[in-house]
Amino acid sequence: MTPEQDAPDRSEAGLETTTVLKLGGSVVTQKGTPETIDAGALERAAEAVATIPGRVVVVHGGGSFGHHYAAEHGVSSAEGTHDDGAIRSIHGAMKRLNEAVVGALVEAGVSALPVHPLSAATRAADGTLRLETTPAAAMLEERFVPVLHGDTIVHADAGATIVSGDELVVALSRALDADRVGVCSSVPGVYDADGDVIERIGSFDDVADAVGASDSTDVTGGMAGKVRELLSLDASAYVFDLDGLEAFAGGGDPGTEIE
Numbered sequence: 001m002t003p004e005q006d007a008p009d010r011s012e013a014g015l016e017t018t019t020v021l022k023l024g025g026s027v028v029t030q031k032g033t034p035e036t037i038d039a040g041a042l043e044r045a046a047e048a049v050a051t052i053p054g055r056v057v058v059v060h061g062g063g064s065f066g067h068h069y070a071a072e073h074g075v076s077s078a079e080g081t082h083d084d085g086a087i088r089s090i091h092g093a094m095k096r097l098n099e100a101v102v103g104a105l106v107e108a109g110v111s112a113l114p115v116h117p118l119s120a121a122t123r124a125a126d127g128t129l130r131l132e133t134t135p136a137a138a139m140l141e142e143r144f145v146p147v148l149h150g151d152t153i154v155h156a157d158a159g160a161t162i163v164s165g166d167e168l169v170v171a172l173s174r175a176l177d178a179d180r181v182g183v184c185s186s187v188p189g190v191y192d193a194d195g196d197v198i199e200r201i202g203s204f205d206d207v208a209d210a211v212g213a214s215d216s217t218d219v220t221g222g223m224a225g226k227v228r229e230l231l232s233l234d235a236s237a238y239v240f241d242l243d244g245l246e247a248f249a250g251g252g253d254p255g256t257e258i259e
């Protein structure tokens with residue numbers, strides 16, 4: 001379809017709203033089983049994305065694609081590699097997942113286009129991320145939906161390291177001045193030490209005792225990494241699950257607000 005044709009009705013309230021949404025790898029894949037997509041969850045997520053008004057940027061995580069290969073090659077956000085074969089292997093897995101995510105979005109009627117961070121982002125020696133956001137911004141102007149993903153990127157003095165989808169969400173939200181930021185994961189929000197969903201998080205110290213790694217192989221820090229990243233954003237971000245995604249798409253603020 002062309003972007004003008006079957007796009008959802010974005011004409012009234014939403015045209016100027018910019019939403020940056022991450023679809024967690026723990027949602028769209030079966031994170032415990034290498035290279036396995038959760039087709040039902042992906043379809044449901046894509047259908048929810050199709051209802052979001054205004055400009056939408058989608059980012060997805062690594063799930064059982066990127067994390068599996070990154071762990072196999074000993075690569076993380078901090079640990080780099082100069083093995084070009086390892087870099088291609090991690091990137092190749094993420095491209096396969098990206099193709100599936102873009103395909104599901106297109107199937108749901110979204111004018112999705114892939115954007116691969118290996119060719120658009122770098123890290124300085126101190127780890128600072130630089131993301132070229134001009135292509136995504138230009139896609140939004142033309143009413144396409146850019147779909148980025150966690151990836152392996154060149155890191156000065158370290159070869160290549162992993163950039164998480166959560167870091168990309170922060171960089172894109174800043175650069176595109178996003179109005180709404182959502183992170184859909186496998187949990188309804190961030191749990192406190194008693195297992196209850198926390199309504200609002202204002203500092204990492206508030207939750208340091210409760211947040212931890214992922215249940216599955218994950219080289220970017222699981223929920224703790226996510227909360228740290230999202231706290232660095234000026235705008236509020238919301239962490240929720242698939243049920244919450246439908247509410248978020250409809251304009252609600254589900255799950256945990258990270259201020």
Ligand SMILES: Nc1ncnc2c1ncn2[C@@H]1O[C@H](COP(=O)(O)OP(=O)(O)OP(=O)(O)O)[C@@H](O)[C@H]1O
Pocket residue numbers: 023024025026027031060061062063064067165184185186187189190191192210211212213214215216218220221222223224226
């Ligand atoms: N306090 C907490 N509240 C909620 N989830 C937590 C907490 N501590 C650890 N977790 C774990 O964090 C995981 C979610 O983080 P994870 O990085 O796996 O999600 P994701 O972003 O959806 O996946 P990916 O990184 O593959 O994109 C869940 O498996 C959950 O068990």
Ligand SMILES: C=C(C)CCOP(=O)(O)O
Pocket residue numbers: 025060061062063066067068070090094149150151152162163164165166219220
């Ligand atoms: C492991 C890779 C390549 C991407 C990690 O992205 P994340 O799942 O958002 O942390």
